[in-house]
């Protein structure tokens with residue numbers, strides 16, 4: 001296998017891939033326009049659950065492997081991962097997702113567990129990730145394994161290296177739209193409000209029956225992340241008080257303890273969305289092996305370890 005790898009991107013996909021490769025003994029350099037804390041990945045809530053991303057057979061395999069790794073990480077202090085319990089609820093009945101059987105304790109809610117007005121739901125436990133903490137953990141783990149991070153914006157992938165022996169792993173998220181270029185890739189903007197945690201421990205996701213206005217409550221130790229939105233083709237990262245107020249109101253209607261919670265910050269990110277995740281190898285005109293690993297939509301945190309494992313196999317097959 002090629003010994004020198006450049007990973008483009010320092011979000012959860014790039015850093016997880018870089019950790020996997022560096023811990024396998026390869027010389028790994030991460031190159032990224034933005035530092036980890038300024039990426040979309042830092043904005044995610046982030047609950048494991050491979051929703052709305054294709055192709056399903058590969059997604060389920062990536063998600064299953066990631067679930068196992070994340071459950072293990074929950075035992076490591078400082079990883080930012082914990083296994084949390086909670087519910088997803090809906091006013092209408094809905095089929096169980098195809099990943100339901102990956103979670104051993106998933107079961108229908110009893111009527112007394114459901115919020116007023118909601119007739120359906122499931123209760124389960126799954127990894128919940130404090131993303132700023134987790135990205136810091138991944139970067140530290142990368143450095144311990146000898147990897148480095150350089151802040152640099154590339155205009156094209158061939159700028160990453162002039163040496164054809166260097167393999168490039170493209171984990172540039174929505175940036176791949178220009179970098180590859182890939183016109184199929186588009187953003188679905190997500191808006192989160194971070195509030196002081198009034199004592200919540202369980203996550204809650206509710207079906208709003210509205211495609212762009214989501215309702216999610218993700219408690220971390222001292223803060224709680226309130227969601228959210230899913231706005232296709234919206235690129236602006238500018239805070240918007242009207243959107244934030246609507247999010248807090250939606251969440252407080254289900255969880256009254258949030259009514260007076262102090263707002264700490266707004267987090268806004270662009271889910272890198274494509275009809276299917278792109279995880280494949282190609283060779284550049286200059287001869288470099290390129291592994292593309294982008295387009296994970298609203299599920300990148302849930303797929304990162306599975307995709308990183310596949311990048312390792314693709315690299316050893318291609319080099």
Ligand SMILES: Cc1cc2nc3c(=O)[nH]c(=O)nc-3n(C[C@H](O)[C@H](O)[C@H](O)COP(=O)(O)OP(=O)(O)OC[C@H]3O[C@@H](n4cnc5c(N)ncnc54)[C@H](O)[C@@H]3O)c2cc1C
Nearest residue numbers: 009010011013033034041047154173175190299300301302
């Ligand atoms: C509000 C919200 C909630 C979410 N909740 C969840 C959840 O609960 N569970 C879940 O699994 N997922 C969730 N997601 C989705 C998840 O956050 C994404 O799928 C994931 O962060 C994508 O990671 P990434 O590393 O591919 O991209 P990013 O985090 O965007 O990182 C891309 C990296 O590439 C770099 N880059 C881009 N262009 C260039 C360039 N030209 N040159 C150099 N570097 C470049 C960037 O600087 C950055 O470092 C959520 C997303 C949002 C927005």
